Amino acid sequence: MSVRKAVMALKALEGAEVIEDAPLSQCTTYRIGGPADILLTVHTYAALVGSLRALAQEEVPWVVLGKGSNILAADTGYRGCVVRLGREFSKISVDGDVITAGSAVMLTKLVNETLSRELSGLECCAGIPGTVGGAISMDAGSRHQWIGRVVRDVVAYRPGSGMVRYLGSDIEWGYRWCSIPRNEIILEATLQLTPSTKQAVADEMNRRMARRRATQPIGKPCCGSVFKNPGDRSVGALLDSCGLKGLRVGGALVSQKHANFVVNDNRATAIDVVQVMNHMHDAVQERYGIDLVPEVKFLGFEG
Numbered sequence: 237m238s239v240r241k242a243v244m245a246l247k248a249l250e251g252a253e254v255i256e257d258a259p260l261s262q263c264t265t266y267r268i269g270g271p272a273d274i275l276l277t278v279h280t281y282a283a284l285v286g287s288l289r290a291l292a293q294e295e296v297p298w299v300v301l302g303k304g305s306n307i308l309a310a311d312t313g314y315r316g317c318v319v320r321l322g323r324e325f326s327k328i329s330v331d332g333d334v335i336t337a338g339s340a341v342m343l344t345k346l347v348n349e350t351l352s353r354e355l356s357g358l359e360c361c362a363g364i365p366g367t368v369g370g371a372i373s374m375d376a377g378s379r380h381q382w383i384g385r386v387v388r389d390v391v392a393y394r395p396g397s398g399m400v401r402y403l404g405s406d407i408e409w410g411y412r413w414c415s416i417p418r419n420e421i422i423l424e425a426t427l428q429l430t431p432s433t434k435q436a437v438a439d440e441m442n443r444r445m446a447r448r449r450a451t452q453p454i455g456k457p458c459c460g461s462v463f464k465n466p467g468d469r470s471v472g473a474l475l476d477s478c479g480l481k482g483l484r485v486g487g488a489l490v491s492q493k494h495a496n497f498v499v500n501d502n503r504a505t506a507i508d509v510v511q512v513m514n515h516m517h518d519a520v521q522e523r524y525g526i527d528l529v530p531e532v533k534f535l536g537f538e539g
């Protein structure tokens with residue numbers, strides 16, 4: 237792999253912004269992570285196609301990120317290229333009760349759009365950070381409702397092939413997972429919403445936001461839930477019952493407000509977070525025999 241040659245090729249492309257040795261701590265809500273060899277923002281479809289071709293030619297691995305709100309990046313960073321989508325992918329268009337949003341649109345902006353248009357269906361995403369692309373990839377939502385339920389179709393880019401369109405009903409939607417292949421980049425999503433009233437949509441969003449404020453450490457750098465709920469059980473309750481709130485390794489702390497939130501309390505390293513997660517995992521395994529599965533995605537830990 238030749239990062240240097242890839243950087244030269246990427247810099248020659250119009251609509252591609254390239255930063256070398258970019259700290260991932262600035263690309264994730266955890267504010268943790270060493271440098272990525274390349275941080276690439278593509279503002280046009282042509283730049284995206286050209287960039288992925290150049291990266292493939294130089295055998296530089298890549299990963300697409302949105303806001304990095306579900307990512308724990310390694311202290312040593314990522315040997316490859318972090319791809320982010322820019323301007324051309326930041327648009328919203330509305331046609332009656334159908335909204336199309338580019339992948340780089342902030343989810344909160346889309347949620348607010350549904351509120352101002354008096355459309356119901358995305359209340360479950362109120363207060364969830366990140367982008368539309370990240371939300372589709374993760375099937376973001378709450379325990380009983382998630383974005384996939386209102387997705388009419390998704391347009392993605394398949395490197396080497398071109399654009400592909402998926403009907404929402406042809407996509408498998410799982411718990412913080414969807415079946416769109418990991419080597420494809422989601423470009424936009426079209427949502428089919430339901431006409432409602434501003435009051436009804438606002439009430440539901442406010443209810444969810446109030447619950448969030450009451451139960452989550454708002455304002456602390458974190459990635460949301462670190463583990464998935466096992467089946468019908470609440471992982472927060474399981475962890476709490478093991479007395480894990482307040483557990484600390486270095487700067488990583490299990491929140492006093494929510495036992496499934498590990499916050500970056502004071503310049504935590506990724507290793508601090510991993511060690512805390514290992515304690516949490518082992519405590520639940522020992523007490524309940526349950527093998528917790530991380531919800532957070534690890535970046536740069538391979539090898």
Ligand SMILES: Cc1cc2nc3c(=O)[nH]c(=O)nc-3n(C[C@H](O)[C@H](O)[C@H](O)COP(=O)(O)OP(=O)(O)OC[C@H]3O[C@@H](n4cnc5c(N)ncnc54)[C@H](O)[C@@H]3O)c2cc1C
Binds near residue numbers: 300306
């Ligand atoms: C305080 C807090 C609260 C949270 N609460 C919730 C919650 O209630 N419910 C919930 O579901 N999540 C929650 N999260 C987790 C997170 O916000 C969601 O998973 C969010 O949807 C991730 O979006 P992102 O843009 O930040 O994606 P990233 O974290 O950047 O990426 C997440 C995954 O999506 C992939 N991805 C991103 N963009 C694309 C794209 N364009 N094409 C293909 N793949 C892509 C990445 O490769 C990665 O695998 C919370 C996080 C925080 C910090």
